[in-house]
Amino acid sequence: MLRKLLFRLNVLPVLMAMTVMVSLSAAGAATVTGVRLGENGDITRLVLDLDNASSFRTFLLDDPPRVVIDFPPMDWRLLKTAGRQGRGVIAGFRFGVFDQGTSRMVLDLKRPARVAQAFILPPREGYGYRFVIDLKPVTQKEFSTLLRPQGGLPADLAATRPAAIKLPPVPVARPRHRLPVVVLDPGHGGIDPGASSLNGHREKDITLAIARNLARHLRATGRVKVVMTRNRDVFLKLRERVRIARRAGADLFISLHADTISRSSVRGASIYTLSETASDKEAAALAAKENKADVIAGVNLSGHSEDVAEILIDLAQREAMNASASFVSYLLPSMRRRGIKLLRKPHRSAGFRVLKAPDVASVLLELGYLSNRRDESRLLSRKGQSEIAAAITDAVLAYLEKQQAYNR
Ligand SMILES: [Zn+2]
Missing domain, CATH: 3.40.630.40 (Zn-dependent exopeptidases)
Structure with missing residues (x-):
């Protein structure tokens, strides 16, 4: 199945952006009906079958390395066992409601990787809508630089020894x-x-x-x-x-x-x-x-x-x-x-x-x-x-x- 939509590596655009926001007009709540994993060279691809187009956003998390994909609320019609087995850089994945406005998929990585590309394919050749994400291994150092700016305290305060900060409970x-x-x-x-x-x-x-x-x-x-x-x-x-x-x-x-x-x-x-x-x-x-x-x-x-x-x-x-x-x-x-x-x-x-x-x-x-x-x-x-x-x-x-x- 995957081979059919395998991509030509030589045309892979090198997308360095780690946060990709794609908005498609007229995107209603989609139903996810299938998931597939495949490998081609050092690229690991995950494909979701959708009954409708959807917007999405991806970002990376560390400790352990993960790729997070956020969608608007979606109906996940996948087997409960889906995601237990990984492939390529993906050790496994989970999916479901994150909060009221967000459906989330989390990919656990075997080693640091970046999102080479992610996109929605319109229906074609007997397939419906598909969400496609390609991951490419990177070094830990490279991975760290791709992480989203972290929240928390401003640097100067964070550097202060906790014992020196006195606030009443x-x-x-x-x-x-x-x-x-x-x-x-x-x-x-x-x-x-x-x-x-x-x-x-x-x-x-x-x-x-x-x-x-x-x-x-x-x-x-x-x-x-x-x-x-x-x-x-x-x-x-x-x-x-x-x-x-x-x-x-x-x-x-x-x-x-x-x-x-x-x-x-x-x-x-x-x-x-x-x-x-x-x-x-x-x-x-x-x-x-x-x-x-x-x-x-x-x-x-x-x-x-x-x-x-x-x-x-x-x-x-x-x-x-x-x-x-x-x-x-x-x-x-x-x-x-x-x-x-x-x-x-x-x-x-x-x-x-x-x-x-x-x-x-x-x-x-x-x-x-x-x-x-x-x-x-x-x-x-x-x-x-x-x-x-x-x-x-x-x-x-x-x-x-x-x-x-x-x-x-
Ligand atoms: Zn528990």
């Missing part, structure tokens, strides 16, 4: 006489599917279903206000999730996830809280995996403002860490009471980015393993989801009651 506004706010954070979403079960169920859908169920349980008590970081299949940066929690004046932040592991016999839930040093190797590896969500979605993680912010929030964080641990002390027995299987050492800690709201008690729940049949069916079943929701609800109420007694 920003307190979260918590008006009195109001219901405590519980923020639920369904993990992953949009372009970032999270883990996949044996039967192809995706973590992002499971976490959303359980969060909705939990929201219903919590609201039914009439004793808390519930805020969801997302209530649909959309990608959110990890920092954006934290920001939502702070803006809502959260008293408690609960991030919901499900993991996979190569040994399919392993099952059980675990609860994670934040710490700078991971409690064990597994916890560190898991944090690294969950923290990759932004990389998966093609978010630029460079820039220094984050480092500075982290220093500033450090102190406030300590208190929140104690509160988080206190919530875990309610959550564990509550889950056991509801017959939810837990890992042998169920409370662990590591540096999860999503738990870094400075003054909000935060936990990340790995609700079970999608690689285990029994865990998978529990996480997918209405009954299993309700058991989890009930266990968390009991713990939330008990925890908040104690906190309120303490603050009175």
Whole structure:
């Protein structure tokens, strides 16, 4: 198939522009119906079949090297497994909703490469519209010069030693006489599917279903206000999730996830809280995996403002860490009471980015393993989801009651 539209290398224009904006008039929302990869010499080509023309924009990201292609909202009718296997310089790719106005495709590169050319082909010779992108390997040095100017602090401020910057911590506004706010954070979403079960169920859908169920349980008590970081299949940066929690004046932040592991016999839930040093190797590896969500979605993680912010929030964080641990002390027995299987050492800690709201008690729940049949069916079943929701609800109420007694 690809050979048919193979291009003549000698006419490849040398396009140095790394950001290419192509606007076609009358471009409605397109449907993507196919994807192909091919190689010709040192050029790797990716082709998307579209039912309509579309505008697009490409740019490069580093650490690890990636090519990001942004389209207006598109309907991706590709196999779930598409993108698992790469070719040429492309190690693999992902696609999906990035935000309301953007559909994104992220190409993971085996080595640095630049966009040699990218264009939309009009229908011709039995083919419909096609989006074509050609990648050419470059040196790391060349790749670095092609990266888009980075955001973050101005150079002079970024160069300042963080310890020398003194800013007061920003307190979260918590008006009195109001219901405590519980923020639920369904993990992953949009372009970032999270883990996949044996039967192809995706973590992002499971976490959303359980969060909705939990929201219903919590609201039914009439004793808390519930805020969801997302209530649909959309990608959110990890920092954006934290920001939502702070803006809502959260008293408690609960991030919901499900993991996979190569040994399919392993099952059980675990609860994670934040710490700078991971409690064990597994916890560190898991944090690294969950923290990759932004990389998966093609978010630029460079820039220094984050480092500075982290220093500033450090102190406030300590208190929140104690509160988080206190919530875990309610959550564990509550889950056991509801017959939810837990890992042998169920409370662990590591540096999860999503738990870094400075003054909000935060936990990340790995609700079970999608690689285990029994865990998978529990996480997918209405009954299993309700058991989890009930266990968390009991713990939330008990925890908040104690906190309120303490603050009175
Ligand atoms: Zn996850």
